[in-house]
Amino acid sequence: MRIDVVTIFPDYLRALELSLIGRATTGGPLEIGIHDLRKWTHDRHRTVDDTPIGGGAGMVMKPDVWGEALDELLSAPPPARPDHEADQGGQGGGPSQGGAPVLIIPTPSGEVLTQRIAEDLATREHLVMACGRYEGIDARVAEHYASRGVEVRELSIGDYVLNGGEAAALVIIEAVARLLPGVLGNPDSVVEESHGASGLLEYPVHTRPVSWRGLEPDPALLSGDHGRIRRLRRDQAIARTAQRRPDLISRLDPASLDSADRAALAAQGWVVPAGAASPQPVVIRPARVGDLESIADLAARTFPDACPEYIPAEQIAEHIAANLTPQRFAAWLADERVPLLVARALQAPGGAEEQGPVLGYSTLILEVLDEAGEPPIGLDARPECVQAAPGQVIAELSKVYTDPAMRGSGLAAALVGHSLRLAGEHGVDLVWLGTSTRNKRAQKAYRRAGFALAGERSYGVGAVICHDVVMTRTINRSTAGETA
Incomplete structure (x- = not known):
């Protein structure tokens, strides 16, 4: 040249x-x-x-x-x-x-x-x-x-x-x-630099000394596990790009994103709905009164998908009418022992007030009694397999649901992550959940979030008895949601 x-x-x-x-x-x-x-x-x-x-x-x-x-x-x-x-x-x-x-x-x-x-x-x-x-x-x-x-x-x-x-x-x-x-x-x-073929900014780079002025790189970089290092760097590149150049995120090709990429994007406020041409911005925040009707509507649409096929439709409808109404969500919203999160689409990156439809929600219920000695409404009985030491605060991750178009987008994982951080902020020591014994996909997702199998439980949907696996995760209060 x-x-x-x-x-x-x-x-x-x-x-x-x-x-x-x-x-x-x-x-x-x-x-x-x-x-x-x-x-x-x-x-x-x-x-x-x-x-x-x-x-x-x-x-x-x-x-x-x-x-x-x-x-x-x-x-x-x-x-x-x-x-x-x-x-x-x-x-x-x-x-x-x-x-x-x-x-x-x-x-x-x-x-x-x-x-x-x-x-x-x-x-x-x-x-x-x-x-x-x-x-x-x-x-x-x-x-x-x-x-x-x-x-x-x-x-x-x-x-x-x-x-x-x-x-x-x-x-x-x-x-x-x-x-x-x-x-x-x-x-x-x-190849691996900002604005390259990946469409992302380059991940942070480090060299020796490993410890400098009290700062250290992620321990995964010292693991020798090349697959783990590649994943960490990819996640860091996604996070850096989302924070500094959201315009680049909005131009990513969904075909170039695997499930781990989508989970990393969702954690940064971006989801890839089914059939979408590009990632879309989303906000996960505490629910407000104006969200309740939409949350109840989403709950009514998504709860049947989590039920075993042998439960009659009328029993499912009765359960929804009794437990997933706007009134129930309003009661949770008014109870500080029940952190209720909502995920809403944004009309434009950064436009937090220009909100689109509700895409998902989660409910964390703390096992704490009020002044009258009553637990929060809707708290399930703690399964025997969930053991707690005296003085520990226990919480049930009661609900994590997303719109069907969000499946595979990483939004559910992001809701779980936000709920766990809230658990740490509320002084929770242990979180447990139940998910259908047949729902292997959900069990795998919860394991990725740090949950481990603890046992099983039975519960009723109307007159029908269902079976769940029970999973638990310890919370380190000092890091507000990190694994202990």
């Missing part, structure tokens, strides 16, 4: 002589030419600018001077390539865009430079960069060359304004040149 840069401050570009880019120009895959725009002036003062037509502040760079400079550079032949590359049609044998030059004009009014644009430009053989100053280059320059069939890319490196295009040119050149074969010592360096 050859890159020609035109500027009125050639010394500004001396940074290109340093580091990997400088090395690439010394017998490497890159040629860089720096040109002083004033070379193409013809007056005694070497004038490159004039006042704006129509008035206004500042000065505008003259089209006639730029025209002469670009006519010369855009007509220059592309750099010579080794015979074996010429035969294969491009660098590394890939498809070539040909030797036609690309004119790049750094400007804050251009399209924002992305990694995809850098990757595209890295396939070209000749780039010509026009570094404007003052109020910029006369707009007719870009218009003229585009009308003559030259590919013109007006590029911005961010939503801010610089004094000139030289700093932006340095950024663009480095972003493009590092992708050329042979520039980086380790070609894998461009």
Whole structure:
């Protein structure tokens, strides 16, 4: 590749002589030419600018001077390539865009430079960069060359304004040149990095010493378990991207996300509904009065799916009418011993008040008596297999339900995680739950959340006796939800 840069401050570009880019120009895959725009002036003062037509502040760079400079550079032949590359049609044998030059004009009014644009430009053989100053280059320059069939890319490196295009040119050149074969010592360096093919920001990186100023990396990185390390780094990349660049999350392809990815996304407030073209934002928060009708409706729709097929429909309907009404949820909402969480879709990332439909809910019931010596309404009898030491606070994870469209989205795991954190905040020592002996999928999900099998229990839905496995999880109060 050859890159020609035109500027009125050639010394500004001396940074290109340093580091990997400088090395690439010394017998490497890159040629860089720096040109002083004033070379193409013809007056005694070497004038490159004039006042704006129509008035206004500042000065505008003259089209006639730029025209002469670009006519010369855009007509220059592309750099010579080794015979074996010429035969294969491009660098590394890939498809070539040909030797036609690309004119790049750094400007804050251009399209924002992305990694995809850098990757595209890295396939070209000749780039010509026009570094404007003052109020910029006369707009007719870009218009003229585009009308003559030259590919013109007006590029911005961010939503801010610089004094000139030289700093932006340095950024663009480095972003493009590092992708050329042979520039980086380790070609894998461009694979696992921010804005790569995964669409995520890069995970946090660490080196020795392992302990520094009281800070240590995740112990999994020291485990030697490569699968576990890959999973941790992927989860960290998802979390970092969701926190810093939610716009990138909204562009992820659901086909590229496995179940663990979806669970990690849900923990960060993003779900992938069945059939959705991209992840959607969701908020998990304490329920409010305005949520109760929707929660009861969701409960009525989802409870039958958790029931064994041998329970008659009328018995299920009676159970719902007695136990899953708006009044029951209102009673829980009014009882501080019953943390009730709701998951609602957001209409836009960050738009917490622009809420869409209820997608899920969870109910944690603390085994604590009120002043009258009464337990919370709806608390199931603790199974004999759930053993507690004197003074321990026990809670039942009574409900975790999501809309059918959310199955496989990771939302249920996120609700469980939030409930466990609330358990820690409420001083709970042990959480137990019951789930159908036939529901292997739910049992597997709870094991992933740290629950372990404790035994079985029987309970009634109407006159029908059902059987659950009972699972428990200890809570470390000091870490509010972490495994003890």
